[in-house]
Amino acid sequence: MITTFVQTAVVDSAFLAPVFCLLSQLLSRLAYVKYPCIPSVLLGYGLACSKSLTYRQSTMIGACMGFCYGFAIIGRYTSTKQSLLSFRLFL
Template sequence: MDFPTIHTNFWDAVVAVPLVMLITQLIKLLLKVPKKYVPTIAVALGLGISVFISHRHNLIAGVFMGWFYGSAAIGSYSSLKTSIKAFRNEKDN
């Protein structure tokens, strides 16, 4: 079995991941979702965007990249939050 060729492009890095972050935050604010479910929501959104929009002609690529979108959004949010906390803490000292 051959693995599919998956091309990462401008859409993946600059649009899809921030879009997953934004929609996840909107869902979190509007629906008052418990924190423990937020990563699952991000991965589900990433899978949905990837499978139905960006890689709709290749299911395996869609699932792989959707998992990437959700995981990248989770990591980016976590990194940004940690950096802001560290900056604020350093500024106070």
């Protein structure tokens, strides 16, 4: 049970968060989603991924981990965006 939890946490944080960041960039470019709405979309991605892919057996654990994944994706998205903006500023 513990090894399954560790495996899914590593897979979700290492591989799915960057994929969702790329999806959010595509969504913001193609669907013209405004910047204040993007964190809500990313939180929805995290909840949907957690509940449908990794924690199907428990709704409570899926919701808690979905919020954690969603906030991790939001942090990675804003960090990448700020890094690119500062890189452009100093070039």
